[in-house]
Amino acid sequence: MRNLKRVLLGVVVLLVIMAVLAFVLENQQSVSLLFFGWAGPQLPISLVMVLALLIGMLIGPILGWFVGRASRASRKRLV
Numbered sequence: 882m883r884n885l886k887r888v889l890l891g892v893v894v895l896l897v898i899m900a901v902l903a904f905v906l907e908n909q910q911s912v913s914l915l916f917f918g919w920a921g922p923q924l925p926i927s928l929v930m931v932l933a934l935l936i937g938m939l940i941g942p943i944l945g946w947f948v949g950r951a952s953r954a955s956r957k958r959l960v
């Protein structure tokens with residue numbers, strides 16, 4: 882049973898890697914993002930999307946930690 886789980890995990894990881902590779906290879910057009918008058922460098926759209934995903938994966942847990950910390954502090958004041 883343990884070997885079956887390892888094989889399934891390996892297949893899922895390979896499928897995710899293949900999907901990311903296909904996304905990167907299909908989206909090689911260069912784009913420049915414009916944000917409040919600041920123009921970023923020309924980067925492939927796949928790199929922009931992956932960077933946005935990674936930044937979101939970092940910001941989400943940090944914000945969740947701050948909100949949880951604030952709610953715990955308010956609960957301590959009530960007790």
